[in-house]
Amino acid sequence: MITLFEHPLSPYAQKVKIALREKGLAFELAMPGGLGAGGAGGQFAEANPRAEVPALIDGETAVFDSTIILEYIEDSWPSPALLPHAPADRARVRMIEEVMDTHFEAVNWAMGEINWFRRAEGDLAQSLKARAAEQTQGFYAWLEKQLGHRDWFNGAEFGWGDLCVAPFVGTAIGVGHRPAEGSPLAQWCDRAFARPSVAQTIAESRAFDGALTDVAGLVAQGLFKREYRDHRLEWMIKSGGVDVVLKGLEADNIRFSPDFG
Numbered sequence: 001m002i003t004l005f006e007h008p009l010s011p012y013a014q015k016v017k018i019a020l021r022e023k024g025l026a027f028e029l030a031m032p033g034g035l036g037a038g039g040a041g042g043q044f045a046e047a048n049p050r051a052e053v054p055a056l057i058d059g060e061t062a063v064f065d066s067t068i069i070l071e072y073i074e075d076s077w078p079s080p081a082l083l084p085h086a087p088a089d090r091a092r093v094r095m096i097e098e099v100m101d102t103h104f105e106a107v108n109w110a111m112g113e114i115n116w117f118r119r120a121e122g123d124l125a126q127s128l129k130a131r132a133a134e135q136t137q138g139f140y141a142w143l144e145k146q147l148g149h150r151d152w153f154n155g156a157e158f159g160w161g162d163l164c165v166a167p168f169v170g171t172a173i174g175v176g177h178r179p180a181e182g183s184p185l186a187q188w189c190d191r192a193f194a195r196p197s198v199a200q201t202i203a204e205s206r207a208f209d210g211a212l213t214d215v216a217g218l219v220a221q222g223l224f225k226r227e228y229r230d231h232r233l234e235w236m237i238k239s240g241g242v243d244v245v246l247k248g249l250e251a252d253n254i255r256f257s258p259d260f261g
């Protein structure tokens with residue numbers, strides 16, 4: 001039996017859950033303790049020295065990083081194929097995945113830092129949110145170019161290109177960044193979110209979202225120490241939130257990726 005270490009709100013874990021469901025594979029979910037606080041350990045931390053979800057255990061094999069996990073799943077269970085066939089299409093969907101995983105995700109994450117974790121208030125919060133809204137619309141325009149006249153990012157059928165977009169656009173919609181009504185992207189959302197693999201995965205995240213407690217209070221008490229890694233840190237600095245980073249460092253309630261060993 002496959003075990004997936006995950007968190008329902010993690011878009012990276014959602015990518016993997018959608019892929020497993022599309023392949024019809026049985027798996028069990030495990031939510032690691034200490035995630036978000038910098039205190040994860042045990043089999044999870046052994047499987048992923050970065051202590052990030054997702055991590056997948058398949059017998060003796062442990063794989064971390066959502067992209068590499070997707071590749072492992074596709075290599076191990078090639079049918080039904082999730083990657084398109086033609087090299088140019090494979091490259092195209094991988095580029096979409098890269099943009100969603102890095103630049104796009106950072107914007108959603110920043111909205112969480114402001115709305116849930118209350119890292120900024122007043123004018124600073126307003127200007128950071130305005131930047132996030134503008135940037136998201138820029139990504140939507142780019143995504144529509146990638147979609148072109150296709151029904152799916154993957155091509156004629158739902159696949160890798162779509163499961164790599166759905167979690168991130170789903171989260172963006174959750175923070176109020178909707179694609180324009182009737183736009184090709186909005187129509188793609190209607191199709192994608194109706195797909196059972198996506199619908200179940202998004203429903204799990206919404207159920208958890210609704211149960212979120214006072215996370216800002218947990219940050220204030222030092223019980224949450226958020227990971228300001230790579231594109232997320234870049235987003236905060238380039239979008240005008242350098243003071244958020246400095247305050248977090250001073251209060252010791254942000255951290256970076258762990259050292260190995």
Ligand SMILES: N[C@@H](CCC(=O)N[C@@H](CS)C(=O)NCC(=O)O)C(=O)O
Pocket residue numbers: 009010011012034035036037038051052053054064065066067101226227
């Ligand atoms: N590049 C990684 C990113 C994974 C990642 O950043 N996961 C976040 C959750 S969205 C995490 O587990 N962070 C650890 C923490 O906050 O403690 C992937 O694609 O799997």
